[in-house]
Amino acid sequence: MSDILIRAKSLSVGFPIGSGLFSKQILKAVDDVSLDIEKGSVFGLVGESGSGKTTLGRALLKAVPITGGGAHYSDGEVEYDLENITKNQLKDYRKRAQLIFQDPYAALSPRMTVRDIIAEPLEVMGLTKTRQETDKRVREIAAKCRLNLEHLRRFPHAFSGGQRQRISIARALVSAPNFIVADESVAALDVSIQADVLNLLKQIQSDMGVTFMFISHDLSVVAHTCDHVAVMYLGRLVETAPTRKLFEAARHPYTRALFSAIPSLDPDDRGAVQKLTGEIPSPTNQPSGCKFHTRCPHAIDHCKQVEPQLEIDGAGHAVSCHRWKELMATQAA
Ligand code: SF4
Numbered sequence: 001m002s003d004i005l006i007r008a009k010s011l012s013v014g015f016p017i018g019s020g021l022f023s024k025q026i027l028k029a030v031d032d033v034s035l036d037i038e039k040g041s042v043f044g045l046v047g048e049s050g051s052g053k054t055t056l057g058r059a060l061l062k063a064v065p066i067t068g069g070g071a072h073y074s075d076g077e078v079e080y081d082l083e084n085i086t087k088n089q090l091k092d093y094r095k096r097a098q099l100i101f102q103d104p105y106a107a108l109s110p111r112m113t114v115r116d117i118i119a120e121p122l123e124v125m126g127l128t129k130t131r132q133e134t135d136k137r138v139r140e141i142a143a144k145c146r147l148n149l150e151h152l153r154r155f156p157h158a159f160s161g162g163q164r165q166r167i168s169i170a171r172a173l174v175s176a177p178n179f180i181v182a183d184e185s186v187a188a189l190d191v192s193i194q195a196d197v198l199n200l201l202k203q204i205q206s207d208m209g210v211t212f213m214f215i216s217h218d219l220s221v222v223a224h225t226c227d228h229v230a231v232m233y234l235g236r237l238v239e240t241a242p243t244r245k246l247f248e249a250a251r252h253p254y255t256r257a258l259f260s261a262i263p264s265l266d267p268d269d270r271g272a273v274q275k276l277t278g279e280i281p282s283p284t285n286q287p288s289g290c291k292f293h294t295r296c297p298h299a300i301d302h303c304k305q306v307e308p309q310l311e312i313d314g315a316g317h318a319v320s321c322h323r324w325k326e327l328m329a330t331q332a333a
Contacts, residue, residue: 012068031235044226104164162193241317
């Protein structure tokens with residue numbers, strides 16, 4: 001357990017839906033997810049919108065309730081079972097686990113200076129005792145995020161999207177967390193700015209040893225940033241592997257379809273294109289058997305009746321598909 005910062009075991013998150021006293025319908029946003037996040041690593045979570053990745057990230061921050069299974073956090077100093085965390089433990093956990101929001105325009109109060117925005121978590125959590133101490137910490141973190149003293153006096157409207165995201169990152173880092181969930185943190189930025197922010201996150205991860213969960217719908221972003229990747233579909237993990245292994249040989253038809261959405265720079269490289277058609281089904285009305293069977297070009301009757309389980313190999317590559325071996329063999333032939 002010593003190298004694992006967070007271990008989720010059969011973690012589920014459900015929300016009651018519908019009105020009325022006797023409504024018992026539950027929307028399963030995350031369903032029976034097990035995963036390990038190693039200390040100091042960048043763990044990527046990918047999937048389409050509606051796959052449950054944001055809810056899983058928030059459950060690991062204890063920002064939404066865990067309704068089944070659990071997650072264990074252990075950083076060498078403290079250990080918490082997140083599903084049963086007490087009020088006092090949660091107060092402490094908030095310093096150790098932080099979120100970088102997706103939208104750098106909405107995340108920052110327009111009425112506060114950059115200095116006050118970055119300082120706010122220190123003041124709210126009581127982490128510094130004097131204004132001088134707060135200012136020193138704010139300046140240290142601002143410098144790590146490539147913001148200078150002049151920037152600290154200004155208001156967010158004076159900054160570009162990339163600069164605003166650097167302010168959000170500084171705010172998330174100021175309490176010296178061990179774990180940060182970056183939820184689509186470059187999705188709202190121009191492509192040219194995305195690389196700058198991703199490089200900054202990589203730099204912070206190697207300088208400060210922070211563990212990241214990086215949530216994205218875009219596999220090419222994950223390839224650049226992550227050590228390990230998990231692919232989600234309709235609340236379940238369908239494939240998880242070290243990044244290099246996943247990019248060398250993705251096994252699940254859904255992962256392969258996500259790959260084929262990445263544009264290639266080689267005009268002759270048409271690859272084994274598997275277009276993803278149709279919409280992700282509603283979590284309130286989930287298909288039987290394999291959740292992906294309504295969109296999978298390889299579905300057979302067995303897929304519609306029996307739900308595949310995650311099978312893991314000795315190299316840490318796991319996939320839940322009845323036919324992955326057969327499909328890989330066909331492709332190799
Ligand atoms: Fe497709 Fe069947 Fe595999 Fe599901 S189990 S991904 S439907 S081949």
